Amino acid sequence: MRADLRTLAGLALAGFLVLPLIPLVGWSVAQGWRFPDLLPDRISAQAWTFALSPQSGVLASFATTTLIAATTTLLAILIGLPAGRALGMYRFRGRSLVLLLLLAPALLPGIAVVFGLHGMMLRLGLAGTIPGVILAHLVPVLPYMTLVMAAVFARFDPAFEDQARSLGATPWQTFRTVTLPAILPGLMIAALFAFLVSWSQYLLTLSIGGGRVQTLPLLLFSFASAGRNDITAAIALLYILPGLLILAVIARRITGRGAALTERLHP
Amino acid sequence: MTRLSLHGLRKTYPGTGQAAVHGIDLTVESGSLTALLGPSGCGKTTTMKLIAGLIAPDAGEVRLDASPITALPPERRGVTMVFQDPLLFPHQTIAQNIGFGLRMRGLPPARIAESVAAMLSRVRLDGLGDRRPAALSGGQQQRAALARALVLQPRVLLLDEPLSNLDPGLRDEMRQLIRSLQQETGITTIVVTHDQAEAVALADQIVLILEGRLAQQGPPDALYRRPAALAVARFFGGVNFLPGRSQGGLFHSAVGPLTLPPGAPEGDHVLTLRPEALRLGPGPNPRTARITSVTFLGTQTRVGLAVDGTALQALTTPDLASALVPGGEVTVSLPPEALWLLPPEATLSDPGQPIR
Amino acid sequence: MTDRTRLALLLAPALLVLGGLFLTGLGLTLLRSFRYMPALGLTDPDLSAYVAILTAPGFLTSLTLSLWIATTSTLIAATLALATALLLRQTFPGRAIISFLVQLNLTIPHIVGAIGILYLFSQSGSFARLAHAAGLIATPAQFPILTQDPTGIGIILLYVWKELPFITLILLANMQALGDDHESVARSLGASRWQAFRHVLLPMLMPGLLAASTLVFAFAFGAYEVPLILGAHAPKALPVLAWQASTDTDLATRPEAMAMAVVIALIGVALLALYARALAKGGSGAR
Numbered sequence: 052m053r054a055d056l057r058t059l060a061g062l063a064l065a066g067f068l069v070l071p072l073i074p075l076v077g078w079s080v081a082q083g084w085r086f087p088d089l090l091p092d093r094i095s096a097q098a099w100t101f102a103l104s105p106q107s108g109v110l111a112s113f114a115t116t117t118l119i120a121a122t123t124t125l126l127a128i129l130i131g132l133p134a135g136r137a138l139g140m141y142r143f144r145g146r147s148l149v150l151l152l153l154l155a156p157a158l159l160p161g162i163a164v165v166f167g168l169h170g171m172m173l174r175l176g177l178a179g180t181i182p183g184v185i186l187a188h189l190v191p192v193l194p195y196m197t198l199v200m201a202a203v204f205a206r207f208d209p210a211f212e213d214q215a216r217s218l219g220a221t222p223w224q225t226f227r228t229v230t231l232p233a234i235l236p237g238l239m240i241a242a243l244f245a246f247l248v249s250w251s252q253y254l255l256t257l258s259i260g261g262g263r264v265q266t267l268p269l270l271l272f273s274f275a276s277a278g279r280n281d282i283t284a285a286i287a288l289l290y291i292l293p294g295l296l297i298l299a300v301i302a303r304r305i306t307g308r309g310a311a312l313t314e315r316l317h318p
Numbered sequence: 319m320t321r322l323s324l325h326g327l328r329k330t331y332p333g334t335g336q337a338a339v340h341g342i343d344l345t346v347e348s349g350s351l352t353a354l355l356g357p358s359g360c361g362k363t364t365t366m367k368l369i370a371g372l373i374a375p376d377a378g379e380v381r382l383d384a385s386p387i388t389a390l391p392p393e394r395r396g397v398t399m400v401f402q403d404p405l406l407f408p409h410q411t412i413a414q415n416i417g418f419g420l421r422m423r424g425l426p427p428a429r430i431a432e433s434v435a436a437m438l439s440r441v442r443l444d445g446l447g448d449r450r451p452a453a454l455s456g457g458q459q460q461r462a463a464l465a466r467a468l469v470l471q472p473r474v475l476l477l478d479e480p481l482s483n484l485d486p487g488l489r490d491e492m493r494q495l496i497r498s499l500q501q502e503t504g505i506t507t508i509v510v511t512h513d514q515a516e517a518v519a520l521a522d523q524i525v526l527i528l529e530g531r532l533a534q535q536g537p538p539d540a541l542y543r544r545p546a547a548l549a550v551a552r553f554f555g556g557v558n559f560l561p562g563r564s565q566g567g568l569f570h571s572a573v574g575p576l577t578l579p580p581g582a583p584e585g586d587h588v589l590t591l592r593p594e595a596l597r598l599g600p601g602p603n604p605r606t607a608r609i610t611s612v613t614f615l616g617t618q619t620r621v622g623l624a625v626d627g628t629a630l631q632a633l634t635t636p637d638l639a640s641a642l643v644p645g646g647e648v649t650v651s652l653p654p655e656a657l658w659l660l661p662p663e664a665t666l667s668d669p670g671q672p673i674r
Numbered sequence: 675m676t677d678r679t680r681l682a683l684l685l686a687p688a689l690l691v692l693g694g695l696f697l698t699g700l701g702l703t704l705l706r707s708f709r710y711m712p713a714l715g716l717t718d719p720d721l722s723a724y725v726a727i728l729t730a731p732g733f734l735t736s737l738t739l740s741l742w743i744a745t746t747s748t749l750i751a752a753t754l755a756l757a758t759a760l761l762l763r764q765t766f767p768g769r770a771i772i773s774f775l776v777q778l779n780l781t782i783p784h785i786v787g788a789i790g791i792l793y794l795f796s797q798s799g800s801f802a803r804l805a806h807a808a809g810l811i812a813t814p815a816q817f818p819i820l821t822q823d824p825t826g827i828g829i830i831l832l833y834v835w836k837e838l839p840f841i842t843l844i845l846l847a848n849m850q851a852l853g854d855d856h857e858s859v860a861r862s863l864g865a866s867r868w869q870a871f872r873h874v875l876l877p878m879l880m881p882g883l884l885a886a887s888t889l890v891f892a893f894a895f896g897a898y899e900v901p902l903i904l905g906a907h908a909p910k911a912l913p914v915l916a917w918q919a920s921t922d923t924d925l926a927t928r929p930e931a932m933a934m935a936v937v938i939a940l941i942g943v944a945l946l947a948l949y950a951r952a953l954a955k956g957g958s959g960a961r
Binding site: 054057058060061062064065067068069070071072073074075077078086087088089129130131133134136137138141143149151152153154155156157158159160161162163164165166167168170171186187189190193194197247250251253254268271272275280283284287290291294295297298 | 677678681683684685687688689691692693695696697698699700701702703704705706758761764765766767768769771772775776777778779781782783784785786787789790791792793794798799800802803804806807814832835839888889892893895896897898899902903913916917920931932935936938939942943945946949950
Binding site for chain 2: 208210211213214215216217218219220221222224228229232233
């Protein structure tokens, strides 16, 4: 294919990729935009002003969503890092069984577990609470974190740890000064994407939160079904903001070697 | 100055069922430079890791002087191991790498900086302290790894194949550096290697490990000329083996009776003679040999011989071999002082008797 | 500490949390699908919920719709992703921007994309307005029904848009790991560009492509929020049907919701087996 044809194909692809975002940008600043007008009657900050005002609840919801995603990520690191180490650095009997248990939540639709999970949370008194939602989010997030960390640890040479120990480092010193710096880039990417996986959850939050935990996607949906296109669009754009920031942070790392890490990202 | 001793050290890796180290008893004298020699997979690295405390033995004990250290974690043993790969921490500069162990001990930064600077210059890495490991050549990385261990002044220093990752030209340099540093510091040092030539050139003592067992220990010369067992002789490049019987100072074998050196043991033995000791030309124990092959090896020439149907090999200088052609005949002699008797069924746990 | 103890300690928290949440969730769903709910006085398990959903026409229609959506989306997304990956492997002006957009798309939640697709393709959406401006239609009703339609066109559009970049990134990672030596060898052995692709590169990419496609299929089959926004009132995609049965005021339909969830899970398990096979076949890059 000639270079200009490639560029043409690339342009078509780029258009396709940004296309669904264009009406969102338009609607978020539109005031009155009836069929068949190609452009809104007026450009206004009305939707944004409302979305950012206290009475819309968007900012509170943003905070709730952030809290849930950040806590879920932190827990997933604490639990998934050791498990990823075991899976990445050791070959043991039952390893494939553990991998299967990790892959299952990634592959089985949320609807398959959500009913039973809700029953369990009711029993535990966690239904309708933020801790309950966080625990539920661990179901898709923890496997993601563990599998990515397993891939990261598989590339880590354990001889570095032996070397550090032999040079007089205690186990904790070894982890802090040798292991952690080596796995940190991978851990960063895993954590940011784990955050996004939790950030994108809809059904688990809806079910376990029982309407009392209002994360952004829930709020987004209720405005969308109320037909408020302008506010919906403004919230949608707010909602994708963290993803854009995260992408900006790791844009360089995600290509090439890091691309393998993104493969698990499937909110 | 520390003497290291291993007592019945044994290690089996789970799942393999086969012992990697079979009950090794060994003493490494204080201040010596000892080569732990053996083919790949013989248990050398496992032995090193047992000494360093990186793995735990199934049985046995490691002692420094008189005190057992088997139960101590690696960081409290005073034993430092340098791995085959330099394993410099990639996120630290060379100076930070060399100062690593001192930082772990919590020494004040000024003292660390001082020790590191002295060490950098000692291994000829002056001015490279601020570089990252990736910016250094393989030889420089290996020297930095050595410096990182030496700066701790360990009681025992373990070097795992320190020369194997280097180009031939750099090996000699590194070998001399290790020798001179060891002599300067007097640190009891063990070097693991699979290369007998390297062991002979580097160490004052060689410990030969075969199949997880101690095969022979002694100065290089002794293992080379007076192997304790067939396997030892083979490992050191022995090729001439004649089974037979020693009786009254004569060895009766397929090539006829050979005069033995005085004091040779009696009975069934395998006679061995190093190829370079087999002389082309008349002398004691002369035989007529047919030349089966002549292979030019550079500084030496290998001559394949057949004496009464028994194959023997000689190594000689290219000058002396220039007149030899395959198919021709030549008189060879087997000097009695170069003949060495091995027990016929020598096993590793039952080393052969020396005959002089 | 032995290796075994260390391994157990490293794995225990993850296994406890996942086992506790995921397996218990799955197990409870299964029990309830057999109408075993002691809290409601149901203590004799039976299969009547399964009988009920299999005899009701709605379930099979929804199952067919969900399978149709998942299959079509996966096939289209996988094919386009292969072409995109091949394109992005070349150098051309603007390649960096496209690569960035591909990654950008990965971070956008499905629900946002679904709303975007709705605003683009609905009968009063951007394209309908463009059609009007071009004089092709006079009223919204004349614009073809592309969203909230019974055949799931809008849903498929969304999945293609969202999953194309996902598969592309996996393929690019695989291509990078493979290098182009194999193709060069094929070319030097007389293969044309197409033959080198068809007989050398494609077979080597296949495990990764299969694994990625399985993930996409599983998601497209089981996701709830996308058909909720872009799906028609009838027939509903299976996850939507199951969720609505579970929130029905009539408690008797709950076991039916559970039974539907179990059917969805079973199809998921079958996919899991496929995925494991695709991985075992050698797609190391497909991790």
